[in-house]
Amino acid sequence: MDFAPVLHGFSVVVEPTNLLYCLIGVVIGMLVGVLPGLGPAATIAILLPITFGIEPVTAIIMLAGIFYGAQYGGTITSVLLRLPGEASSVVTVFDGFALARQGKAGTALGIAAIGSFIGGTVSIVALTLVAPFVAGFALDFGPPEYTALALLGILLVATVGGGSRTKAVVAACIGLLLATVGRDTFTGAERFTFHNLNLGDGLDFVPIAMGLFGLGEILYNLEERHNAVKAPSTVANVWPSRADLRQSSGAIGRGSVLGFLLGILPGGGATIASLVAYAVEKRRAKNPERFGKGAVEGVAAPETANNAAATSSFIPLLTLGIPANATMAVIYGALLIQGVSVGPRLVTDEPDLFWGVVNSMYIGNILLLIMSIPLVGLFVKILRVRPAILAPITVLITLIGVYTVNNSVFDIGLVIVFGAVGYLMKKLGFEPGPLVLAFVLGSLLEDSLRRSLLIFDGDPTGFLSRPISGTLLLIFLLVILLPIITPTLARRRAPRRETTPSATKELV
Numbered sequence: 001m002d003f004a005p006v007l008h009g010f011s012v013v014v015e016p017t018n019l020l021y022c023l024i025g026v027v028i029g030m031l032v033g034v035l036p037g038l039g040p041a042a043t044i045a046i047l048l049p050i051t052f053g054i055e056p057v058t059a060i061i062m063l064a065g066i067f068y069g070a071q072y073g074g075t076i077t078s079v080l081l082r083l084p085g086e087a088s089s090v091v092t093v094f095d096g097f098a099l100a101r102q103g104k105a106g107t108a109l110g111i112a113a114i115g116s117f118i119g120g121t122v123s124i125v126a127l128t129l130v131a132p133f134v135a136g137f138a139l140d141f142g143p144p145e146y147t148a149l150a151l152l153g154i155l156l157v158a159t160v161g162g163g164s165r166t167k168a169v170v171a172a173c174i175g176l177l178l179a180t181v182g183r184d185t186f187t188g189a190e191r192f193t194f195h196n197l198n199l200g201d202g203l204d205f206v207p208i209a210m211g212l213f214g215l216g217e218i219l220y221n222l223e224e225r226h227n228a229v230k231a232p233s234t235v236a237n238v239w240p241s242r243a244d245l246r247q248s249s250g251a252i253g254r255g256s257v258l259g260f261l262l263g264i265l266p267g268g269g270a271t272i273a274s275l276v277a278y279a280v281e282k283r284r285a286k287n288p289e290r291f292g293k294g295a296v297e298g299v300a301a302p303e304t305a306n307n308a309a310a311t312s313s314f315i316p317l318l319t320l321g322i323p324a325n326a327t328m329a330v331i332y333g334a335l336l337i338q339g340v341s342v343g344p345r346l347v348t349d350e351p352d353l354f355w356g357v358v359n360s361m362y363i364g365n366i367l368l369l370i371m372s373i374p375l376v377g378l379f380v381k382i383l384r385v386r387p388a389i390l391a392p393i394t395v396l397i398t399l400i401g402v403y404t405v406n407n408s409v410f411d412i413g414l415v416i417v418f419g420a421v422g423y424l425m426k427k428l429g430f431e432p433g434p435l436v437l438a439f440v441l442g443s444l445l446e447d448s449l450r451r452s453l454l455i456f457d458g459d460p461t462g463f464l465s466r467p468i469s470g471t472l473l474l475i476f477l478l479v480i481l482l483p484i485i486t487p488t489l490a491r492r493r494a495p496r497r498e499t500t501p502s503a504t505k506e507l508v
Contacts, residue, residue: 005347006128009355012057013363018356021058025065026364030371032066033073033089040070041327041433042213046398048206048334056338057353061360063331068120068310068364071270072372075112075303079105089306091278095291095298102294110240111296112303113372115252119304120365122256123263123311127358131315132347141320141344143451144463148472150445153322154438155479165483167430172438178203179442186450198410205333207402207414208439212432213326214398215415216422218391240296248300251281255301259308263324264315270325273309274302311361318346318354322441326433329440 012018032043044063051059074089079096092112099108141149154172181192182202193199240248255277262273281301282291291298313324321343323329335342340350347354402415422432456462464470 005351005355006359008351009359012352012356013061013360017055018058018061018360019363021054021062022065022360022364023367025062026069026367027371028062029066029069029071030073030368033070033076040067041209041330041436042217043070044327044330044334045206045209045213046394048210048330048337049402051334051338056335056340057356059334059338060331060353060357063334064314064357064361065364067313067327067331068307068361069368071306071310072113072116072303072368075109075116075299079108079112079299089274089302091274091302092299094278095293095295098292098294099296099299104294107240107244107296108299109372111244111248111300113369114240114245115248115255115300115304116307116372117365117369118252119256119259119306119308120311120361120368123260123308124358124361124365126260127312127315127361131319131354131358141468142466143448143455144466144469145472146444146448147452148463148469148476149320149322150441150448152472152476152479153316153324154434154441154445155476164429167428168434171425171430171432172434175435175438175440176442176445178208178435179439179446185447198408203414203439204406204411205336205440207411208418209330209333209436210398210402211415211418212422212425212436213330215395215419216426216432218394219419219423220426222388222391244296248296251277251297251301252304254280255304256308259305260312262305263309263312270306270309270313273305277301277305307365314357318342318357319344321444323437326436329433329437332440 013022028043028047029040032040044066047063047066051063054062071089075092075096078089078092079100096108096112099105154176177192179202181199183190183193183200190200255273258277258280259270259273262276263270278291278298278301281295281297282288285291285295285297313328316322316324317328317332321332323332332342340346340353399412399415402411403409425432425435452463453460463473
């Protein structure tokens with residue numbers, strides 16, 4: 001591997017402008033994590049218009065900082081208020097709040113900061129080593145391979161993520177349907193435009209993302225969080241003891257590896273990584289009953305895993321052009337707006353952008369470690385601000401932002417419509433993530449599928465004749481069949497377990 005571009009990437013990062021925006025990104029990310037409900041996907045969607053006047057490298061450095069900075073911010077409310085600021089911090093609530101009630105809130109936050117730093121750094125090193133090989137491998141990808149990969153990505157997002165699988169599949173199907181709006185790129189025929197000229201070029205990504213994640217989340221959280229916020233716990237003795245560090249060292253190591261691997265998978269991401277890491281630590285613990293009552297490993301493992309996953313999520317985005325989760329889909333949209341062609345050739349065609357973004361994560365993680373402890377007091381004060389004050393400001397910024405993209409009142413109407421759709425989806429238990437991801441991947445899926453069928457003269461078995469696309473479709477089939485096979489096997493084992501005790505009684 002040639003490390004010259006990697007080293008040159010550091011020269012890009014240390015430019016004053018890029019350093020400043022990296023700092024701005026991680027600070028905004030921490031603030032977003034502290035404020036329950038307003039996640040990184042919503043924030044990045046709201047800030048998309050700001051990136052238009054910024055260099056692509058600088059813009060993506062800032063947006064990336066918001067993403068991984070939000071992972072630690074969500075820990076603060078989880079520990080102090082038993083209120084996860086981020087979905088990836090839900091598991092941290094169990095032991096983090098228990099430690100806070102024992103007067104060890106500082107220990108929990110300190111362990112989370114150290115674990116987040118180590119997990120993020122390990123994942124960045126692995127990303128540096130793995131991403132070029134993934135990109136080189138991806139050069140063999142043609143339309144059939146991208147068709148299979150897009151199918152697998154949409155399916156994994158709909159089946160691996162949290163919540164109801166049926167609802168996730170329905171949301172993904174709606175996203176695919178929305179991706180067909182506009183003129184057919186092959187025939188020029190209009191589809192679902194209803195003779196509206198504004199829909200001729202299809203639905204724009206920005207109004208959909210800002211509506212579903214921004215306005216929809218705000219409306220939902222105003223209704224759900226109208227109760228008064230409880231006073232947060234006091235924070236003292238932030239730096240953990242040596243005993244705490246020894247006890248959590250294994251959890252941090254395992255969380256780093258699990259987070260990196262799960263972050264690469266479409267549909268995996270920080271939330272799934274934190275859940276799996278917590279489950280692994282609880283299963284292998286000698287005294288699993290400690291978990292939920294203030295186990296330090298119960299904070300270290302998920303917080304390490306979610307930061308590692310947040311970093312490794314950039315691998316499929318930057319090397320394959322496939323967003324692994326909803327936030328990556330929004331960043332993908334930002335790259336497209338900047339005119340950056342994301343895919344296997346990004347490493348060679350845009351080395352400054354690729355390695356600049358990757359190496360900025362080293363700096364960003366150091367900044368987070370330095371700032372996380374001193375700023376805890378400030379974040380606690382922000383928690384006391386009423387949602388009734390924050391929500392109108394955020395809505396105003398959202399509407400102004402979407403108008404500035406195309407100077408279109410129609411886009412404002414789209415934001416309001418998709419805001420209402422996002423609110424109803426949350427009320428009915430539908431997550432907007434699968435919809436946005438399917439919308440982003442829908443164009444790639446349709447274009448690649450139709451090109452592939454032209455290559456194969458309309459023969460769908462041609463996908464199986466190519467090793468990569470055939471393997472991906474086999475994985476696709478296994479993911480579909482796994483939920484069907486697993487319950488069947490469980491039912492077959494159940495009668496055997498029931499007959500064993502009765503046979504024992506007869507022998508006695």
